[in-house]
Amino acid sequence: MNYFTKIVSIVLLFWMISIFPKTLKVGIDKEFKTINSAIVAAQNGDTILVNKGHYKEGNINLTKSITLIGIGRPILDGQMKYEVVSFRANHITLEGFKIINSGEDEVTNIGAVRLYNSQFSVIKNNIFENNYFGITVQRGYQCLIQNNKITTNRGKSQELIGDGIHIWSSAEIWVKNNYIQGHKDGIYLEKANNSFVYRNYSEKNLRYGLHFMFSHNNVYTANVFKNNDAGIAVMYSRNVGMFKNKFLDNWGDGVYGLLLKDLTFSKIKNNIFRNNTAGIFMDGASKVDLYHNQFVNNGWGLKINANCMENRLMNNNFENNTFDVSTSGSLVMNSFRNNYWDQYEGYDLDKDKIGDVPFHPLSLYAVLAEKNSMIMLLYRTFFVEILDRSEKLVPSLTPENFVDEQPMMKPNKI
Secondary structure, eight states, rough: OOOOHHHHHHHHHHHHHHHSOOOEEESEEESSHHHHHHHOOOTTOOEEEEOSSEEEOEEEOOOSSSSEEEEEEEEETTTTTOOOEEESSOOOEEEEEEEOOOOOOOOTEEEEEESOOOOSOOOOOOOOSSSEEEEEEESOOOEEEEEEEEEEOOSGGGGOOOSSEEEEESSSSEEEEEEESSEEESEEEEEEEEEEESSSSEEEEEEEEEEEOOOOOOOEESOOEESHHHHHHEESOOOOOEOEEEEEOOTTTTTTTEEESEEEEEESSSSSEOOSSSSEEESSSSSEEEESOEEEEEEEEEETTTOHHHEEEEOOOOEEEEEEESSSSSSSSEOOOOOOOTOOOOOTTTTBBSSSBBOOOOHHHHHHHHOOOOGGGGGGHHHHHHHHHHHHHHHHSOTTOBSSOOBBBSSOOO
């Protein structure tokens, strides 16, 4: 081998070493003692393994496409001052850490982890505790947030705490299998389109368990939203799919299992609404299909304002609600069909499983209670029973076209 060939071989060897991903190790007895020093030495595509320990390094600023993996659940501590981890590149993965004690600033959304214009990045299998915001995604694209536990006891009111997962001006974000508790909104999306929220458990948050604003073409399915202070809200959005979710125990004054505010062209199917002040409250919603949902043990199964139009409610079950439905006006421009109402007292002579007599689900008592809440003091009295039975015989105040022409004799299969 001549001298020139040796030189070429050495250069080629160093080039190959430089382009192949490396694994850097951080720990007391490892090559790197701090995470930030390993990040300085890392190149795009490298993996940094962080061994068990309590790391107080201020802000960990990721400006390279690297994978950061915790071994033995190392702790990243923001010391109540810092944004703990910042993503400022694409293709970053953060996995296996416990991230605690972020700084606090609602104006700049300081929290545990924030993605700045990051694409194809992953945050998974982490524990977040005592942070102001949990995870913030700002102008992200095709990012995954999966299998994280995000909790805090830091906020005594919704004004003093940020969101668990906050997504803003982003697209195609997957939020999957996370547990969120104690934040302002468990999951918040604003101007976030074409995203998927799947199998999350959001409970005991200080405002909404899930909150959509100006976010279109999104789907959320198989989630549980339980005992949140204001329930769940989907607002000023279109083409939203809501399937197989559970809305449970969202109870209190002005609290709803699901608030639909100015929602259009959307589908709500195979959901369970149980033990809520109101299962669904619709205000300014139009062209929304509600099929195969279960409304059980709610104060109101459905509250639908008079400004809601062209909504279709079919094959739903209404059971053991104080009021199945209520409305704020006399104009009805929505359709009810083939729903099961446990208060229906009709008959089925032709045995086709559909009642032969139409059902008017809006009771006079519900209409009066909507206008004057003090009338609730008469609930379950003989006077109320006489009032409703009289209205069924001679309708006077309830809208005559608020009717299910084909009520089901038995509950629909959900």
